Amino acid sequence: MSLNRSLLEKNDRLAERNRGFFRAKKLLVLNVVSAPGSGKTTFIRETTVRLSGKLRVGVVVGDLATDNDAAQLRAAGIPVVQITTGTVCHLDAEMVSKAAAQLDLDKLDVLVIENVGNLVCPADYDLGEDLRVVLLSVTEGEDKPLKYPPMFHSANVAVVTKSDLAQAAGFNRKQALTNLKRISHHAEVFELSAKTGDGMKAWTDYLVKRRTETAE
Amino acid sequence: MSLNRSLLEKNDRLAERNRGFFRAKKLLVLNVVSAPGSGKTTFIRETTVRLSGKLRVGVVVGDLATDNDAAQLRAAGIPVVQITTGTVCHLDAEMVSKAAAQLDLDKLDVLVIENVGNLVCPADYDLGEDLRVVLLSVTEGEDKPLKYPPMFHSANVAVVTKSDLAQAAGFNRKQALTNLKRISHHAEVFELSAKTGDGMKAWTDYLVKRRTETAE
Numbered sequence: 001m002s003l004n005r006s007l008l009e010k011n012d013r014l015a016e017r018n019r020g021f022f023r024a025k026k027l028l029v030l031n032v033v034s035a036p037g038s039g040k041t042t043f044i045r046e047t048t049v050r051l052s053g054k055l056r057v058g059v060v061v062g063d064l065a066t067d068n069d070a071a072q073l074r075a076a077g078i079p080v081v082q083i084t085t086g087t088v089c090h091l092d093a094e095m096v097s098k099a100a101a102q103l104d105l106d107k108l109d110v111l112v113i114e115n116v117g118n119l120v121c122p123a124d125y126d127l128g129e130d131l132r133v134v135l136l137s138v139t140e141g142e143d144k145p146l147k148y149p150p151m152f153h154s155a156n157v158a159v160v161t162k163s164d165l166a167q168a169a170g171f172n173r174k175q176a177l178t179n180l181k182r183i184s185h186h187a188e189v190f191e192l193s194a195k196t197g198d199g200m201k202a203w204t205d206y207l208v209k210r211r212t213e214t215a216e
Numbered sequence: 217m218s219l220n221r222s223l224l225e226k227n228d229r230l231a232e233r234n235r236g237f238f239r240a241k242k243l244l245v246l247n248v249v250s251a252p253g254s255g256k257t258t259f260i261r262e263t264t265v266r267l268s269g270k271l272r273v274g275v276v277v278g279d280l281a282t283d284n285d286a287a288q289l290r291a292a293g294i295p296v297v298q299i300t301t302g303t304v305c306h307l308d309a310e311m312v313s314k315a316a317a318q319l320d321l322d323k324l325d326v327l328v329i330e331n332v333g334n335l336v337c338p339a340d341y342d343l344g345e346d347l348r349v350v351l352l353s354v355t356e357g358e359d360k361p362l363k364y365p366p367m368f369h370s371a372n373v374a375v376v377t378k379s380d381l382a383q384a385a386g387f388n389r390k391q392a393l394t395n396l397k398r399i400s401h402h403a404e405v406f407e408l409s410a411k412t413g414d415g416m417k418a419w420t421d422y423l424v425k426r427r428t429e430t431a432e
């Protein structure tokens with residue numbers, strides 16, 4: 001549909017403007033996507049807490065309704081701006097640009113964008129991020145990369161979350177990693193539990209490294 | 217947007233046509249929606265197996281890609297038709313009409329439509345169902361009804377799934393039921409584990425009762 005194409009082309013241009021702006025600010029920008037309930041907010045909160053003293057993190061949170069996630073992050077002392085999308089199933093570059101302007105970006109090293117919980121719509125919308133991070137929780141089933149290929153294919157990083165529930169959920173780790181490798185060709189893969197902290201160090205070390213590259 | 221409105225109005229008309237057609241066939245029709253990985257396919261398979269000898273169930277399955285779910289249902293001896301949507305994040309009435317025509321509907325009592333795993337897009341699309349059934353797994357968090365109000369508000373039935381994982385996931389049952397009651401005003405609520413069978417009888421008894429009403 002031409003209307004749709006024109007909207008996407010407009011978004012692509014605004015996303016590149018965001019990318020340039022964020023680069024000038026020496027920010028490492030993450031676009032975190034997943035199904036509803038994969039643990040995005042807890043993952044972002046624990047990432048930020050563990051980076052404390054190394055990297056300063058700010059967050060833009062998108063949701064159809066409620067500011068629960070923003071409130072949870074704010075309670076942990078994290079600078080956060082909420083975007084309420086109403087019925088829109090993804091963030092776009094313009095929403096992110098406006099929301100980011102409400103943060104004091106000169107005091108941040110990393111900007112994390114928590115997208116709307118959805119494995120379809122956000123795939124088409126570049127936000128100007130450096131890293132698109134897709135989460136897959138062990139309770140969702142191993143086949144999700146195969147069933148939502150555009151989202152998983154476009155990811156730079158794939159994070160298997162809630163690893164503490166792997167045994168209870170009967171998670172087939174080998175199958176999940178095979179499926180991730182098949183669809184998320186380009187992705188670095190991490191496995192962790194934000195709840196127990198297991199695997200979090202490798203992930204935060206990776207961010208420190210990537211931020212150093214961005215700021216060079 | 218007028219284009220969007222016109223598409224939705226067209227869908228609403230086709231959905232009513234489906235509704236009339238299904239009524240004439242004395243079918244009880246379910247539209248099962250949830251986030252990716254809430255357990256729709258296992259829930260539908262176990263529902264069908266437990267209804268065996270009482271009600272004959274056929275399934276229409278929607279997915280962006282793969283026919284994994286259809287294959288899983290077919291392996292259990294269930295008549296099933298797959299719809300592959302490509303990049304479309306929901307089923308619509310026309311897709312369902314075409315897919316249902318591939319089933320021998322005169323030999324069925326219940327038609328279950330497994331929608332694309334998504335808590336946003338399917339909310340706007342009536343398929344001509346009698347019951348919209350939304351699933352919420354205990355591993356997703358108690359706040360999902362608040363965060364995806366259009367989907368949960370439009371549901372006739374809300375099913376809390378994977379109850380066997382409630383303890384491991386630290387599920388706050390009371391909070392979840394409060395949130396469901398707040399958004400899914402009209403919904404009957406069931407709590408169950410398709411894996412262990414716990415709570416499945418109340419659900420299948422309900423379907424038997426509803427199908428009797430439909431066929432009267």
